[in-house]
Amino acid sequence: MKSIIVNKNIVELEYAVRGRIPQRAAVLKKEGKQIIPCNIGNPQALGQKPITFYRDILSLLENPKLILRERKIGELKSISNYALDLADDLLTQMETGLGAYTESKGFSFIRESVAKYIDKRDGIDSSQPNLQSNPDNIFLTDGASEGAKAVLELLITNNKDGIMIPIPQYPLYSATIRRCGGAQVNYYPDEDDDWSLNIENLEDSINAAISDGINVKAIVVINPANPTGAILNDDSIKQVIDFAGKHDLAIIADEVYQENLYGGIFTSFAKAIGDRKIPLFSLHSVSKGFYGECGQRGGYLEVRNPPDVENSELSFIELLFKVSSVNLCSNTIGQALVYLMVNPPDQNSDEFSSFNSEKKQILDELFEKATIIRNSFKEMDGMECFGKIGALYLFPRINHLASGKTDFDYCMSLLEETGLCVVNGSGFGQKSDTHHLRIAFLPSKALLQNVLPKWIDFHNKYVNQ
């Protein structure tokens, strides 16, 4: 076949989290070098144990005969009665088990459960029906990415449709905007003020876009943030909402790290918006938090105040439904995990205390590891790190880089010398003339104790060469 021209949007999109540095790491690993993969928030790849309760349920859903067997074997039983009853109940509600396509949006009882969880999280009860979450506007998805992609694909009609994204950002957004042929409009959280947002910065950004003829349609906010790990304060959230209201923008709130908080408080955009009629798309996932079930690909998209659509007889929700129909449905194990994520074991159950102690141990350890890494920055010349610790990442600024060197060079050399695989700040976007890296704080403490001294050594030599 003669050579062909392919979709230039795909040619041009970039995705550093799985880009050249991790690809080099894969080669080194094959050659026998020990690699510590901190390029991605993938906890179980670095030894985090799955929550026992979740896996008990999932195994019973895959293999219902084990429920009865477990009930029969008496003292040898290793699954709680609570889990056995729940698995039974879930199978009844699913009707067709895990092996059939579900409704396009996902099992309706799970979507109802998600809506209840959101209301409970945000302190909304039946006395405020207009603020309650609507299960019909919830879509269960293969991880959170799929929901973000569906919304962006629907919003973007041409290269003058703009989406505001924070810089730095998780490259899913820049990549998807590029893939859909839209315009990326950068805004800049204030690093030195713990990555807070303020309306002046947002105004500067949209005004520049408008003067370029861009029709800005939505603003993406990631909270807790990826890659910075920062947690937005309530004032920042309010400023985004006011800004979106003023400029008629939808808000895409990536809230997948809402349980990864170490010192900050999470406020959802759903709660903060209240009864203002601003379109909101919020995303959550089973991949992060203390669950860390990345490979099982579960997530949800919740829509509030869907915008009216001018060029279709179908509503925005019906159009999203059509997209999800072509995909048939998200995977059923991921859907079941979403159910478990929004339904922790009952306080009075025989499952509660072990579940909670596993949860606490994972979150405590994550915080401890983040602190150990952050403290080691103090021994690195010109390494500074801002913001409360959230998500699974630290995003330190490398203030002293020899001229001509980039953070990409730094990270590649760090990988070659220590086996530590992190991602260069430029892979997420950053203010010009700044240099950063993102590290996922997931390696075991033993591994950190081994590698951090090497990193400190490497750093001080590298920046002072």
Next chain:
Amino acid sequence: MKSIIVNKNIVELEYAVRGRIPQRAAVLKKEGKQIIPCNIGNPQALGQKPITFYRDILSLLENPKLILRERKIGELKSISNYALDLADDLLTQMETGLGAYTESKGFSFIRESVAKYIDKRDGIDSSQPNLQSNPDNIFLTDGASEGAKAVLELLITNNKDGIMIPIPQYPLYSATIRRCGGAQVNYYPDEDDDWSLNIENLEDSINAAISDGINVKAIVVINPANPTGAILNDDSIKQVIDFAGKHDLAIIADEVYQENLYGGIFTSFAKAIGDRKIPLFSLHSVSKGFYGECGQRGGYLEVRNPPDVENSELSFIELLFKVSSVNLCSNTIGQALVYLMVNPPDQNSDEFSSFNSEKKQILDELFEKATIIRNSFKEMDGMECFGKIGALYLFPRINHLASGKTDFDYCMSLLEETGLCVVNGSGFGQKSDTHHLRIAFLPSKALLQNVLPKWIDFHNKYVNQ
């Protein structure tokens, strides 16, 4: 927010398999009517049992502690030693279990396993290295749809890039071509000759497209076919390959029904192409065959002879890799099911005979049910059905419809009167002035014995009204 303009490609795409008729069925079901969902190939929704061996393995992968427990409980054991050993082995090869993101293309040992399966299926051994499947060109995907979408998205650059699709076709293809903004180029298998293909029809179709200024890049073939259920004979396959070679087209071979054969023989495009350098994208899935694990979303895309790319430094495979990277990875349970699909139990194992008897029972029953339905067409005035029976579908032609009535009207009335939910032929495309419907032959024999007489009654009244 003011009303907005959304992506017209999504506004315009259609997907009848989950369109107005099944949506009406959902409403009727809520109202208490018994619905028989034959609109979609979803075997377990209609009572087909999952293969025990698969579910044993999946439950052990989700919950590895059960392996040891099972080995300990002696007579109470309900999982074979073969399955226990295999689960152990798979967990070792996975290293990080089901909960971590895998490589973007999927676990490499599973991709290697798929390559071996393809070679064995096609009778290729190490004496023909140029014909062997390459694991680096295999992508594990969430069902087969995802692979088809990735290829089409990469091939289509604008509305003059054409993709040839059979009429009738599975609407994933028309919907995705529309979504990517490309041009759909129809070709017409010969219904009265058992839906065979011939080069004259293909030439007519491409010539018409070329004279419209369309740059045709690929031809989609579905074998066994969806919606017709027909199995392509070797001559048809050869004609497609010659045609693709002559016109410099890639072939997209949707072969997800390759184990659903009742009287015909399956030849893969990979085998038929041999050493000709024609780009081939073949798709397979765990959703169909005798496995029917639709909800668990496993599949693969195999690429052969990837085309050279003019406008990128990256190769076609590297570009597909980039797309899969943004998705992070397909779900791990789906990946594990692909492994199981391509590795049936060893002939000498304690699992072999029960596995095979389950497999045989499912396939025998499908054939029997297809035959029962097809025979009932003989009692319906002017109902004709062509082709060897394959896939999960029959696609009879309704020759006598009262003037002014469409097959959509027919199917909607059939649903209202009998609860039987099928899809109108126009949902898949069909030759003008013909009328069809697609029925998935999945309901139990008891259900069929109940509903078929009602259908026959309905039909003869409806077409003679």
